[in-house]
Amino acid sequence: MSQSKLDFLERSKEFWNPGKTQAWQDMGVDLVIDRREGYHLYDMDGQRLIDVHLNGGTYNLGHRNPELIEVLKAGMDRFDMGNHHFPALARTALAEALAACAPASDMKYTAYASGGGEAIDIALKTARHASQKKKIVSIAKAYHGHTGLALKAGDDRFSKLFLSEDTSDEFIQIPFNDLNAMEDALRRRDVAAVIMETIPATYGFPMPEEGYLPGVKKLCERYDAFYIADEVQTGLMRCGEMWACEKYGVEPDIMVTGKGISGGMYPIACVLISEKCGGWLKQDGFAHMSTMGGAELGCLVAMKTLEIVQRPEVRSMVNFISDYLRAGLDKIMAAYADFFIGIRQHGVVMGLVFNHEEGAKPVMRHLYKNGVWAIFSTLDPRVLQFKPGLLLSQEDAEEILRRLEIAVGLAREEIMGNRRRSF
Amino acid sequence: MEPQVRNLVDISTSPAALRSCADLVLGRAQWATQVFQRYDRSATMAIVDAVAQAIHDNAQKYADWAVEETGFGVPADKKLKNELSAFPLVDYYRDEDFINPQIDIGRKIVKIPRPAGVIVALTPATNPISTINYKIIMALMTRNAIVISPHPAARACCVDAAEMLARAAVSAGAPDGIIQIIEQPNIPLIEEFMKSPKTSLILATGGDAMVRAAYSSSNPAMGVGPGNAPVFVDSSADISKAAERIVDSKSFDNSVLCTNESVLVTLTQIDKQLRRALEGYGAYICSDEETEVLRRFLFHAKGFNVEAVGRDAVWIAQECGIRVPVKTRILVTPITQIGVEERLSKEKLCPVLAYHVVPNRTQAIAQARAILRLTGAGHSAAIHATDERVIMEYASTVEVYRVIVNAPSSQGSAGFQTNLAPAFTIGTGFFGRSSIGENIGPQHLVHWTRIAYNKDPSETFGHFENLGPEFAGPLPQAPADGVPGSSSPKTIVPPNSSSEFTGLKSSGPKSSGPKPYREEFSREELRKLIAEELRAALKR
Incomplete structure (x- = not known):
């Protein structure tokens, strides 16, 4: 490590976040991202990394996508964040663009936030208003963000420390893929909404079993609860369709999109609200406010992001990337079958499962040393989040597989030693 | 009220947008050719024959359309040219093998064909459909992906024909995106395609200005000059x-x-x-x-x-x-x-x-x-x-x-009443400032890796018969876990209908909003372009 990087890390500990800065050093990942372009990151010491973390799809279209840079630059000649009290050209234009590609035909309105957590809060408030009920059902180990209501809907890993967990039994958490538990939670008809990550990301992408999500939606209808789809990590073509819930045949009442919609360029998150849930927007349109939410520059970037991901070439690319990587991953899995034990996949949303309770961490570290950046799942560190971009080139895909095979071998050796392979 | 998709800030003519548009199409083509290179000869020829059949069946339709759109030529003759660019072209090369390794025991050399990859093909207004047909057939025979850049004066018939042939190819099992066409060609956009590092080869047929631009692009190019x-x-x-x-x-x-x-x-x-x-x-x-x-x-x-x-x-x-x-x-x-x-x-x-x-x-x-x-x-x-x-x-x-x-x-x-290679791209060689002097054929779209042994007789040549390469065919479709019927890997079976391709189209954006990166060419620009091309060709 260069002296300048050492010095920088000291300053990072001093002024930014000592715990986080140190934790990465302890995990053997001394990354300080400097330049970035496409799916490549460059550490301040010059090491190149292919990014398959993408911050949950934030960089779906690559880092500093040239068209997004262009639209943001051109937009600044006319717009700024805008005045959130007034009807605004860019906010309405983005709302229309979202309505045109929404997963349900009655999804009409869009409310804006500056990030995913805030958007989840808006979604939950909207459901509470529309149902005039308070309870929210979510999945154990779910992750929906760090703001007030979103924090309570998620795993207490992030709320307890701040003494901010739910204490009034308004937030119920039940196991994933368990329709009986869902029915038990909804049966009393006192639930405002079920909030579901279509594929729970931070929990390592456990995949919904066949029929599970449509089953949840049916139960919601039966027991008068709204279905909120958290499509922050799964939307925007990552599963081969605009929204993953469409693939599972679910029409949500409310949907949240974040991360990727910003193009990684200007913070924005959106809540799509169906006509039947949007009552508060008519009753008291000033009831929720956000100075930065739906900043008009962000809207311009989001519109361009939507336009790009809907190009027919992108759909084709996503299919090639997911098929090609899967074929390669299957081969690596066969070669290290006692360690690399599973692949969870839907499109370019992938979780690689390792046979050790923290198995994804050494894989992450060896990948890092070998020029690929992928992150373990915080709430299930057996699983490596493997999230390639929508526009990944064949060349980069091949590079990722080549480097992954090396990293998996090294991680296996580190964890299992020279134990004979059982195959 | 229906939602409208509209543009508040139009960047469609910016270099960034043009480059990104080209990059996306070419990136898809790169994927397609990489997958296509897993196909064996019979799978490849099945696709070639299916496309030739589609060309043949539609020869009249596109002959009429081309004459109507451009005002150039005679429908009956264009129909004949379209037909010639189907089976007669394929049959001319049918016995040549651009896919399997070739073994030369005497010279102790094995040649392995390596397709160019992504071909950007410029086509003229005068012979629009026949040139498209010809270039597509050659690209498919050699497992290359092709991106057509049609002449703006023949845009509509070319786009329709190329999309029809793309559907035919995919229906016969070809990778999606193996044939693409630039729907709204304009000079700055075409230049981005020509100079992209993702382009392996430019096949330029058309006016002298375009051919010279192809040679100046920094990418390998085969262009032809005007005749007289x-x-x-x-x-x-x-x-x-x-x-x-x-x-x-x-x-x-x-x-x-x-x-x-x-x-x-x-x-x-x-x-x-x-x-x-x-x-x-x-x-x-x-x-x-x-x-x-x-x-x-x-x-x-x-x-x-x-x-x-x-x-x-x-x-x-x-x-x-x-x-x-x-x-x-x-x-x-x-x-x-x-x-x-x-x-x-x-x-x-x-x-x-x-x-x-x-x-x-x-x-x-x-x-x-x-x-x-x-x-x-x-x-x-x-x-x-x-x-x-x-x-x-x-x-x-x-x-x-x-x-x-x-x-x-x-x-x-053009090889139709002689035994020259049938071609709509005539190499004008060194005399005509071109890299190639023959009628262009599929053999020009592959290079060969040569395994070359020590010629000393004490070093014996190996046995390479039936050694591969492995032709794995189409990629297995990755699972979409939890979606009924798609949770376990399975091999794609080429569908019988063209539904795969059309499905792809129709399930695209629900909005009919503007495609800002594809600009319409005005009549005026069009006239100017054609005039410039002809002028360049004729003034020498």
Whole structure:
């Protein structure tokens, strides 16, 4: 490590976040991202990394996508964040663009936030208003963000420390893929909404079993609860369709999109609200406010992001990337079958499962040393989040597989030693 | 109220947007060719044959459409050209193997074919569909991906045809995206395609400006120059047959093939006889006054009159106020000079044939060289003769790479009435500032990796029969866990219908909003573009 990087890390500990800065050093990942372009990151010491973390799809279209840079630059000649009290050209234009590609035909309105957590809060408030009920059902180990209501809907890993967990039994958490538990939670008809990550990301992408999500939606209808789809990590073509819930045949009442919609360029998150849930927007349109939410520059970037991901070439690319990587991953899995034990996949949303309770961490570290950046799942560190971009080139895909095979071998050796392979 | 998708900030003409658009199409093509290279010969040829069938079945439709859209040429002739670019083209190369390794035991060498990858193909307005067909067939035979850049004047028919062929290819099992077309071509966008590092090869057929741009792109390119074919009718020729073939060729598709005869050179001793024979086959010999009217009509101060391209002889005569029989097939304009001072000795993409008489063979050959010095170097020439010595002298002296003997040049140089390779892209070689002097064929779209052994006899050559490479075929479709029926890996079975491709299209964006990165070409720009191209081709 260069002296300048050492010095920088000291300053990072001093002024930014000592715990986080140190934790990465302890995990053997001394990354300080400097330049970035496409799916490549460059550490301040010059090491190149292919990014398959993408911050949950934030960089779906690559880092500093040239068209997004262009639209943001051109937009600044006319717009700024805008005045959130007034009807605004860019906010309405983005709302229309979202309505045109929404997963349900009655999804009409869009409310804006500056990030995913805030958007989840808006979604939950909207459901509470529309149902005039308070309870929210979510999945154990779910992750929906760090703001007030979103924090309570998620795993207490992030709320307890701040003494901010739910204490009034308004937030119920039940196991994933368990329709009986869902029915038990909804049966009393006192639930405002079920909030579901279509594929729970931070929990390592456990995949919904066949029929599970449509089953949840049916139960919601039966027991008068709204279905909120958290499509922050799964939307925007990552599963081969605009929204993953469409693939599972679910029409949500409310949907949240974040991360990727910003193009990684200007913070924005959106809540799509169906006509039947949007009552508060008519009753008291000033009831929720956000100075930065739906900043008009962000809207311009989001519109361009939507336009790009809907190009027919992108759909084709996503299919090639997911098929090609899967074929390669299957081969690596066969070669290290006692360690690399599973692949969870839907499109370019992938979780690689390792046979050790923290198995994804050494894989992450060896990948890092070998020029690929992928992150373990915080709430299930057996699983490596493997999230390639929508526009990944064949060349980069091949590079990722080549480097992954090396990293998996090294991680296996580190964890299992020279134990004979059982195959 | 229905939601509208609209643009508040339009960046569609910015270099960033153009580059990204090209990058996306080419990135998809790279994926497609990489997957295609897993296919074996029979899977590849099944796709080629399915596409050839689609070309054949739609030959009439696109012939009519091309003539209607561009105003160039004759539907019946275009139909024939479209048909020729299907099975006759495929059959010409059917026995050649561009997919399996070839073993040369004597030389202790094994050759492994390696496709170029992504081909960007520029196609002209004059032969729009046949050129697209031809380039697509060649690309598929060699497992390359192809991106067509159609001439803006023939955009609509080209886009429709290429998409139809893409569906046919995918239906027969080809990777999605193996055939793509730039839907709204414009010069800055095409330049981005040509200079992209993702482009492996540019196949440029069209105006000189575009061909030069292809060569300047920094990518490998095969481009061809304009034609201006001299045809020499020697005293040893069968004059009647020569006349018939020349009229057939010159009237074929109204002379839009760049291989058409431009200037006829003949000898004083057979002049009268040849004129009579030409008239007998439907040529109208113009008087000096009529020739002057035609000269002014065809050549404006700035170059060739675009209006006349691909028009029939009667239409041109009427425009010039020349009274001709209704069955007139070509107009013949006698000229007394060859060179910069005689505009009619330049290329004319219409059924007007300049006619020049010389006293002897030596002068005839000198005049033929002079014609090609004006324009058309490296392209085509024709001769009608039975004396091999004249043929040899002519062919070894004129600066072209194909000399057609006793056949119509339009069809002969393009390989349809000779045994030359059938082609709509005619290599003009070093004479014509091109990298290739042959008729372009699939063999030009692959390079070969050579395994070369030590030639010392003590080192024995290996046994490479049936050793691969492994042809794994299409990629298995990755699972979409939890989606009914798609949770376990399975191999794609080529669908019987074109639903896969059309499904892809129809399930695209629900909005019918603007596609800001694809700009419409205005009529005005279009006219300018064509005029510039022709000017560049004709002014030399």
